[in-house]
Amino acid sequence: MEYYDVIIVGAGPAGSTLAQRLQGSGKRILIIDKQSFPRDKTCAGWVTPAVLDTLGIDQEDYSRGRTLQPIRRFRIGMMGQAPVENDHGEVVSYGIRRCEFDAYLLDRVEAPKVLATPVKSIQRQGGNWRINDTWEAPLIVGAGGHFCPVARLLGDGPGGHETIVAAKEVEFEMTPGQAETCQARGDTPELWFCRDLKGYAWVFRKGNYLNIGLGREDNHRLSEHLDAFVQAMKDSGRIPGDLPSRFKGHAYLLYDHAERPLVDDGVLLIGDAAGLAYTQSGEGIRPAVESALLAADVIARAEDYSASSLQLYGDAIADRFGTRATDLEQGWQLPDWVKMPIAGTLMRSHWFTRKVVTEKWFLHQQVPPLPAAV
Structure with a gap:
């Protein structure tokens, strides 16, 4: 039996950030993941300058041999309507490939790693x-996404009415012919909201790589909406006509409507395992990174790993991301005041799509970054 102070299950951005933050704390850390790295990860894939700053990533260093696509504009619309395009006049985000980004973060971790090893059993022992039956620790951290086995220990909360978002997407390297005919631009991601406002689709080009996908609340007619969107984009010439046939699926919880507990005795959840994706956009990388940093500070100072001691982490999450909704109203992306006949008009407004949709909901420019990881 191998003994550690903390075992982190999940080596994505949340898990690797936590492990790196705890370096130098004197804690014996082990990080486990069911996959080997680099690995494919279903994700549209962009990060804001705030995330890069918080992670202490040198952009020049990272961009050597990796995709770092500057984003200066967004093209936003409601399906069936003409979109609007806003130029922010500066780089407001960066496109990344998760297979590269996640491996880069994990490579910075000095703690022992056990990869390509699924968690098959978790037992309480003294x-x-x-x-x-191989590794033991008084604290385990769930960082393995929505289906994390550590999260299953805590269940879905008292109500069991969490809003689950299901998404399907594909990312592939275009052939020279596809790249030449594709009208999507790398510096201008496209966001297309479903007419019933229960989800949105995207087209995001990163150099010669193209990512296309659609996410909807509760998997409601997901494939039907995705097929219609892809066909519309093909018909308009925005994307190549010969796409890969296999779209990959994934799921996540939205912060305002998640009921999943964050801590218990000897257990703590971060990132998508905790249900921290931003409610209006579904973006999970920044919440994953920030939750890991908040968790690391609590773990490093904790006298023990009881639920009462770890609750300081839950308090820090509430302070950072707000108190979760208690009424569990239906709907995920847009607030109720948008879900009116004026929604179509708002989505044709340059001011609304720039100041509210992009800068507030997707980029969270009003929220200052956490102090950089050390």
Whole structure:
């Protein structure tokens, strides 16, 4: 049996950020993931300058051999309507490929890593947690996304009415012919909201790589909406006509409507495992990184790993992201005041799509970054 102070299940941005932040704390850390790295990860894939600053990423260094696509504009519309395009006049975000980004973050971690190893068992043994009858620690951290096995220990909360977003997308490298005919521009991601406002689709070009997808609340007619969107984009010439046939699916919880507990005795959840994706956009990378930093500060100072001690992390999450909604109203992306006949008009407004949709909901420019990881 191998003994550690903290075992992190999940080596994505949340898990790797937590492990790196705890370096130098004196804690013995182990990070486990079911996949080997680099690995494919279904995600549209963009990060704001705030995330890069918080992670202490040198852009010049990162861009060597990796995709770092500057984003200066957004093309936003409601399906069936003409879109509007806003130029922010500066770089407001960066397109990344998750296979590169996640591997880069994990490579910075000095703690032992066990990859390509699924968690098959988690048992409580004398105040410790034992994983796969091989590793043991008093604290386990769930960082393995929506279906994280550590999150399953805590359940979905008292109500069981969480809003789950299901998405399907594809990312592939275009052939020279596809790249030449594709009208989507790398510096201008496209966001297209469903007419019933229960989801949105995107077209995002990163150099010669193209990412296309659609996410909707509760998997409601997801494939039907995706097929219609893809066909409309093909018909308009925005994307190549010969796309890969296989779209990959994934799911996540939205922060305002998630009921999943964050802590228990010897257990703590971060990132998508905790249901922290931004409610209006579904973006999860920044919440994953920030939750990991908040968790690391609590873990490093904790006298023990009881639920009462770890609750300081839950308090920090509430302070950072706000108190979760208690009425569990239906709907995920847009507030109720938008869900009126004026929604179509708002989506044709340059001011609304820039100041509200892009800068507030997707870029969170009004929220200052956390202090950089060390």
